[in-house]
Amino acid sequence: MSDVFADLVGQAETVATLRQAAAAAARVVAGEQVAAGAMTHAWIFTGPPGSGRSVAARAFAAALECERGGAGCGECHGCHTTLGKTHADVRFVVPEGLSIGVSEMRALVLRAASAPSGGRWQIVVIEDADRLTEQAGNALLKAIEEPPPRTVFLLCTPSTHPDDISVTIRSRCRVMALRQPPAEAVAEVLVRRDGVAPEVASWAAAASQGHVGRAKRLANDSEARGRRDAVLSVPRRLTGVGACFEAASALIKAAEAEAAEQLVETDASERASLEQALGAGGTGRGAAGAMRGAAGQLKDLERRQKSRATRSKRDALDRALVDLAGFYRDVLVTNMRAPVGVVHTDVATQSEAAAGKWSPESALRRLEAVLACRQAIDENVKPEIAVESMMLTLWRG
């Protein structure tokens, strides 16, 4: 019943285009002639966080490897292994830290140039392609400029802005722009796919502002709900300068705790498996040299883990800021009587009360302070400083 595109919520046009391309790709594999441009070797998937960029790339990769004429049936071996990330011809690049390096990219490009073992396509999926280093981008560009006949590159980035992806790479790719899925579509998929109760699904879909993964977490994970409640209590706690600094410190500590909680298990198991692979504690001929090499590899792992921790912390803080921005947006739309729904229905009494107290200009200044804070952190301003300054504006208005 549900094929590989079923989880792509509210993206009918994109799905139609990808289906056509996958069908054309299957004809190429069968040795038939297809119209020029019917299949493309390099694609960029853009869209706001949670709109399903990587879901779209993975579904398309599965359709390309599908054994039933590129249908993306979701049932054959090609579909299954691609979706499960175990297909021999499909490689997923997920940056561990803040950027994807050049050596990693060169190795990938080299492997992608070999003939597909399954007889269809060699596919490289690069999630967060905006985190490519400049050199890695150049290595990728060479491959995209002269693609091997059966190689496909699928890149995911937030946008095609030059900050996210170089203009030259972008000019060689076909761009699929995903939109923020409407709340009703998100709620529908939570009910159908994840068995969430309809009223919980509607609330979570609105509160997550179209972010499918976040909606699912809010619906199923009481700790995620607790963290959100704490963030939404910030506006009423800002009663003075001291309270602003306290709220800033609490917000950052909560983001750190959330990130640490998510990483502690992965970090430990990565270290354990590396130590096991290196045979820690070995003796005999060559052991000293091997140990020196092992120390280097452990250092390398620690470096990557540290970089990943920084990124996780930023992502957690950003999620909190998006929730907070939603609250001030609700105040503003209530204030202006805009004909749109509120994001945080469960604290609507609070946003209504604030709308009665603040002028639209004052509500807007607060919303802008949250957005400015997100941008400052994105531009590497120290989170403590950005968040404290934001809290002061949220208090004064």
Ligand SMILES: [Zn+2]
């Ligand atoms: Zn299939």
